[in-house]
Amino acid sequence: MGKNSPTQPRFIPRRVIEARARGEYLPSLSTGTPDVPGRQEVTAFTFLWAIVEGAWTVVVGHWVTFKNFWRRKVTEQYPYRNPERNWKPRPGYRGDFALITDRRTGRLRCTACMQCANICPAGCIWIVGEGRGKDRHPVKFSIDAGLCMYCWLCVETCPFRALTMTPDYETAAARPEDLIRDIEYLRTRGLEYHEPLMPIEESAQDTRQHATGGDPS
Amino acid sequence: MTWLGLTPAQWVEYAAFLAAAGASLITALGVLLAPRVLHAAIWLLFCLLSIAALYALLGAHVVFAIQVLVYAGAIAVMIVFAVLLLERGTGRGILAGSQHLFAGLVSAGALTAVLVPALAYTLWKHARAAAVSGPDTGPISGQAAAIGRLFLTRHLLAFELISVALLVAMIGALVLARPDRRRQEPPETADEAEGQADVSQWHPPLNVGAEEDAP
Amino acid sequence: MSDLAQWLQLLRRYADAMAGRWHIPLLANDFLAWLGAGIFLLALITIVSLVAIYLERKVSGYIQSRLGPVRAGPIGIFQTILDALKLLQKEDIVPAAADWRLHLLGPVIFMTATLMMFAVIPWDRGINVARWLDLEIGLLYLVAVSGIGVIGIVAGGWGSNNKWSLLGALRGAAQLISYEIPFLLAALCVVLLAGTLSLSDIVERQQAFVTEWYIWRPILWLAVAIFLIAGVAEVNRVPFDIPEAESELVAGFHTEYTGMKFALYFLGEYGHLYVLGLLFSVLFLGGWASPLGGSNLPFEGFIWLNLKAWAFVLAAMWIRWTLPRLRVDQLMELAWKLLIPAGFVALLVVSVALIGT
Numbered sequence: 105m106g107k108n109s110p111t112q113p114r115f116i117p118r119r120v121i122e123a124r125a126r127g128e129y130l131p132s133l134s135t136g137t138p139d140v141p142g143r144q145e146v147t148a149f150t151f152l153w154a155i156v157e158g159a160w161t162v163v164v165g166h167w168v169t170f171k172n173f174w175r176r177k178v179t180e181q182y183p184y185r186n187p188e189r190n191w192k193p194r195p196g197y198r199g200d201f202a203l204i205t206d207r208r209t210g211r212l213r214c215t216a217c218m219q220c221a222n223i224c225p226a227g228c229i230w231i232v233g234e235g236r237g238k239d240r241h242p243v244k245f246s247i248d249a250g251l252c253m254y255c256w257l258c259v260e261t262c263p264f265r266a267l268t269m270t271p272d273y274e275t276a277a278a279r280p281e282d283l284i285r286d287i288e289y290l291r292t293r294g295l296e297y298h299e300p301l302m303p304i305e306e307s308a309q310d311t312r313q314h315a316t317g318g319d320p321s
Numbered sequence: 322m323t324w325l326g327l328t329p330a331q332w333v334e335y336a337a338f339l340a341a342a343g344a345s346l347i348t349a350l351g352v353l354l355a356p357r358v359l360h361a362a363i364w365l366l367f368c369l370l371s372i373a374a375l376y377a378l379l380g381a382h383v384v385f386a387i388q389v390l391v392y393a394g395a396i397a398v399m400i401v402f403a404v405l406l407l408e409r410g411t412g413r414g415i416l417a418g419s420q421h422l423f424a425g426l427v428s429a430g431a432l433t434a435v436l437v438p439a440l441a442y443t444l445w446k447h448a449r450a451a452a453v454s455g456p457d458t459g460p461i462s463g464q465a466a467a468i469g470r471l472f473l474t475r476h477l478l479a480f481e482l483i484s485v486a487l488l489v490a491m492i493g494a495l496v497l498a499r500p501d502r503r504r505q506e507p508p509e510t511a512d513e514a515e516g517q518a519d520v521s522q523w524h525p526p527l528n529v530g531a532e533e534d535a536p
Numbered sequence: 537m538s539d540l541a542q543w544l545q546l547l548r549r550y551a552d553a554m555a556g557r558w559h560i561p562l563l564a565n566d567f568l569a570w571l572g573a574g575i576f577l578l579a580l581i582t583i584v585s586l587v588a589i590y591l592e593r594k595v596s597g598y599i600q601s602r603l604g605p606v607r608a609g610p611i612g613i614f615q616t617i618l619d620a621l622k623l624l625q626k627e628d629i630v631p632a633a634a635d636w637r638l639h640l641l642g643p644v645i646f647m648t649a650t651l652m653m654f655a656v657i658p659w660d661r662g663i664n665v666a667r668w669l670d671l672e673i674g675l676l677y678l679v680a681v682s683g684i685g686v687i688g689i690v691a692g693g694w695g696s697n698n699k700w701s702l703l704g705a706l707r708g709a710a711q712l713i714s715y716e717i718p719f720l721l722a723a724l725c726v727v728l729l730a731g732t733l734s735l736s737d738i739v740e741r742q743q744a745f746v747t748e749w750y751i752w753r754p755i756l757w758l759a760v761a762i763f764l765i766a767g768v769a770e771v772n773r774v775p776f777d778i779p780e781a782e783s784e785l786v787a788g789f790h791t792e793y794t795g796m797k798f799a800l801y802f803l804g805e806y807g808h809l810y811v812l813g814l815l816f817s818v819l820f821l822g823g824w825a826s827p828l829g830g831s832n833l834p835f836e837g838f839i840w841l842n843l844k845a846w847a848f849v850l851a852a853m854w855i856r857w858t859l860p861r862l863r864v865d866q867l868m869e870l871a872w873k874l875l876i877p878a879g880f881v882a883l884l885v886v887s888v889a890l891i892g893t
Contacts, residue, residue: 155874162859169599169858179603359694363638366687386676394683395713401690402709405702465673465733 193271195301198254200272201247201285202293204265204300212291213266216242220258220267226251229258245290249275250283259300268300338378344371359404366397383464577654585806590616592853599857626795634792635695642692643793643800649685650807653678657814658736660824660837661743674735675727678815679720682770685808686712689779692801693789704788707864708779711769714871715776719766721879725759725886726750726819735815739823746827751820755889758882760820762875767816768852769871771808775859778867809849817844 182191193199206213216233217240228251232244259267270293277283285293348371351364369392376385472480590605590613597604605612630636656674658664671677686709693705729750730738742748750756769776780788790801817823821844824837862870 165858166854169854172601173595173598175601177598177603178601179597179606181603181606359638363641363687363691366684370684382671382673383676386673386680390676390680390683394680394686394716398683398686398690398709398713401687401694402706402713405690405694405706405709463672465676 191273193273195271197271197273198256198269200270200275200293201249201252201290202268202270202297203242203245203287203290204268204294204297205291207298212241212294213264214242214245215240215264215266216245217263219261219263223257223261224252225255225257226253228252242287245287247285247290248283249285250280262300265300268294268297270297270301334378338375341371341374341378345375359401362397362400362404365400366393369393369397381464383468577651581651581654581803581807581810584810585803586616586620588806588810588849589619589802591850592856595850595853596857599854620799623795623799628795628797629792631697631792634697638691638695639792640695640797642688642690642695642789643797643804644688645691646685646688646804647800647807649681649683649688650804650811652681652684653808653811654814655681656735657811658739658818658823659841660835661736661740663837664736671734673733675723675733675738675819678735678811679716679723682808683712683716685804688801688804689789692793693779696789696792698792700785700787701789701791704779704781704785704791708772708789710864711772711776711778711867711871714868715766715769715875718762718871718875718879719770721876721883722759722763722766723815723819725756725882728883728886728890729753729756735818735823739818739825742822743825745829746822749820749822749825755885756820756882758878758885762879762882763816763819764851766871766875767812768855769867771805771812771852773809773852774856775862776867777861778864781861783861809852810845813845813848813852814841816848817841 180186180191203212203214205211216231218231218233221227221229221231228248230244230246230248231242233240234243235241254269256269259269272293275283345368348364348368352361352368355361355364369388373385373388373393376382376388593615594604594612596602605615608614608618630639656664656671656677658674689708689712690705693701693703693708696702726738727733730741732738732741742750746752751760772779778788779785780790782788785791790798793801818841823844824841826836826840
C-alpha cells in the first residue's frame, strides 16, 4: 500500500481544514476550485469565470466521450465470435476443481484427512477414505459445484497441496446432479497440474500487472 | 349540405362546444365533491383545460394558450405540489370540504351577483351590436399582435400595475420563506458552543495535515 | 405546394371519393381525416421511440467502449421491438394501497401532453397534422401543452403510494416548472427576431438559404445554449434526471409501473425528446428548409426536418452519457441563479440588436 494509493483518505492540508472550520468556503458555483486556501471573494469576475470554467470542463468531457465513441470496442462476444481463440480468464479465477496426482508415485496426493471437508462452509465436499498410514487414500471424493461458494478455503487448508481450483469456466450443466464432480473427474482434471494454482494474493498481484501491462485498445 | 338547418362544420362546432361545456361542468362538480384535496386538484386541472377548450372554440387562441400555460401548467401544478408537501409533511391525507358553510354561501352569492349582471350586459350589448351590423366573428389572425399592442398602449397602466402586484407577491413569498437569521439556535454540544465562542480555538485532528509540514 | 402537400391532397381526394361512394356524410369524413392524423402521430411516436431507444443503447455502448445490443437481428436492430413486445405481454400491476385512478391517469396525461405537442409542428411548407392547426401562436401553444406533462408525473408518483415515487414526483414538478422559464425565454429570443409566434412563419423567415438559419446569428448563441440546457432538463434526461435518479430513487416516479403503463411513460419521454428536436430545428436550424437548396425529392422537407431533429436527439444522448447527474439543489441553483438571468440577458441582447432595424 503506497503513500498515495486510493485506499488512503485524501490528503487535505491543515490550512484548508482550518479555513473550512471558519466557514470560509463557498459553494462551487460561486468560486473556483474548493481546495484553494484563503477566502474567496465572490466578485463578478470569479462568478463569471466559474461559469466559463464549468462550460469548458463540459466541452472537454464531451470531447473525451466523442473520442471514446470511435475507439475499438472491448466487448468479447464469447462464444459467438472467435470461438477458436483460447479464451483465458484472469489469473486467480476459480472455475472448476481438480485433485493433483503425485508424479513419482502416480497416485493422488490426497490422504482423505477430511480437513477440506471440515473447513468447507457450504459442506459440499464428501470423502470416503481407505487404508492406514502411508496407504491412506480416498476411494470416493465428490465436490458439489452447485453448493460450492468458491471460497478457496479447501485449497488453502489442504496440508498435502492435493486439491486445487482450475480456471476452466465452461462448467454449466442442465441438471443440478450433473454439477457433482466425482473422483474420476477430479483426477482427470488434475493431470494438468503439478501444484495448486496461485493463492489469491499472488494472483491479485499478477492481475494488476496484467491490467497495467496490456492496453485493451 | 345541411341537416336540421346546420352545416357539418356547425355541427362539429356544436358538438365540441357541448362536450367542452359539459366537461367543464362535470369537472367543476368533481372539484366540489371529491373527498380528497389532491383529487379535487386534478379535477380542477381538467376543469381549467375544458374551459381552455371553450376559448379555443371561440377562436381566442391566445387566451386559450395562456389559460393552459398559466392555469393548467403552473397554478394547478403549484396546488398539487403544495398538497403533496402538506400530505406527506403531516402524515395524513387532507380531506376536502368546508366547515364554513355560511361564509361560503355568502361569497358564492356575491360572486353570482357580480357575474350574472355582467354576463347579461355583455350578451345584451353584443346582441344589439349583432342586430345592427350582423354577427361579430372577430379576427382569427393577428390576435397576439393586437393583444400585445393593447397591453402597451390602452391598458399599459393596468399591465404595469399587475406586474408590480406580482412582484410584491414574489417578494412577500421570499420574506415568508426566509429563515429567521436573528434568532440564534442554542448550541447543542460543548464543542459547538466553544466553536461559536472562538473559531480559532478549533483544532483539526493531529494526524491530518502532518504530511504537509513534513519536508 | 410541396410534394407532401400534393400527396396529402391526393389522399384527401381519394377519401372524399370513397366517402361519396360509401355515402359517408362529409362530417364523418372529416372525422376520419382527423382520426388518420391521430393514428399517424401515434405511429410516428412509437416508431421514433423504438428507434431512439435503440440508438440510445447503441450510443451508450459505444461511448463506454461496448457494443450495445448485438444479438437480436443484425447489429441488434430488433432489440427494442422485442422489448416492446415483452412490455405488451407483461402483467399490469397496481400496488395494493395505491390510488388506482391517479396511477392510471399519470401515464395517460404524460403521453397525451407529448402527443398534443406534435400538433403545431410544421412538417413541410403549409403541412401540419391538420391544416387548421397551423396556429398563429404555435410556439406558445407548444410550451403551454408541454407544461401539462408535469401533472402526469405528479399523478403517477403520488398514485403509486411509494416514497421513492413521491419524491421523484415532487422533484419532477419543481424541476419542470423551474426549467420552463429559461426554456421560454430562449424561445422568446427567436420570437423577437422573427417577429412571430407561428412556427411555420419562423421557418419561412429562415428558409431562403443556409446562412439565414438563426443558429448562425451570434446574438442568438446564448439563447441556443439556454435552450439546449433547459430542453434537456424538460425531458428529464441526465444530467437533469433527478425525478428518476436510479441511484437515489430506484426509478423515481415510475418505480411502480409495469407493462404498457410503463411503456407509455417511456414513449412520452422519447416522444418529448423528439418533439424538442423538431422544435430546435424549427427555431434555429431552418425547420424543413433544405441546406442544399430546393430539389424535387419526395417528402424533402419532412426528411430534412427529421435529419435535424435526429441530430438534436443524438446530441442529447451524447450529453446524457457524458455528464454526471446534478444534485437537487444544484439543479435549482442552475435554473434560478444562472439560466433565468442568462435568459433575460439573451433577451436584452436580442432586443438591443433589434433597435436599429
